[in-house]
Amino acid sequence: MNRPNRQTDSGRLSASEHSRSITIHFDGHSLGAQEGQTVAAALLAAGITVFRYTFRYHKPRGLFCGMGVCYECLVNIDGETPKRACLIKVRDGMRISTLLDE
Numbered sequence: 094m095n096r097p098n099r100q101t102d103s104g105r106l107s108a109s110e111h112s113r114s115i116t117i118h119f120d121g122h123s124l125g126a127q128e129g130q131t132v133a134a135a136l137l138a139a140g141i142t143v144f145r146y147t148f149r150y151h152k153p154r155g156l157f158c159g160m161g162v163c164y165e166c167l168v169n170i171d172g173e174t175p176k177r178a179c180l181i182k183v184r185d186g187m188r189i190s191t192l193l194d195e
Contacts, residue, residue, distance in 0.1 A: 115185035126183045133159065133166050133178035136189070144168050144178055145192035167192045 113128040117135060126135035133156045136144065143153040144166045157165035159179050166178040169190040178189075 115183060117183050117185075117187045117189060119189045120191055128183070128185075130183050131179055132168060132170065132176075132181045132183055132187070132189060135183050136178065143191065145175075 115126050115128055117124050117126045117132075119136060119139070119141060124135065124139045124141075126138070130138070133144075136142075137156060142155045144155045145168065146153055154165045154167075156179060157163045159166075161177050161180045164177060167175040168178045169192055170176045170181060171188050175192050
């Protein structure tokens with residue numbers, strides 16, 4: 094049986110694939126990120142774990158499933174409709190904000 098090499102076939106980016114540093118903006122703060130990261134990965138790397146608040150009880154929500162199924166990581170990106178942070182890759186200058194369900 095051919096087993097995947099965990100070092101190269103894991104789906105992770107190699108150092109050369111995300112070596113370019115870029116700047117994103119979250120709730121008015123500039124953050125460093127690596128090209129190729131998802132928005133969720135960049136926010137978590139910066140220590141940000143709350144991406145939105147629930148409508149009724151204003152409970153904090155963040156990354157839960159990490160694969161685009163649960164909708165817990167919704168954020169506003171560049172003024173568009175809320176997007177799942179775990180599915181969108183960062184772009185230089187991207188403006189991200191906490192989603193306040195109202």
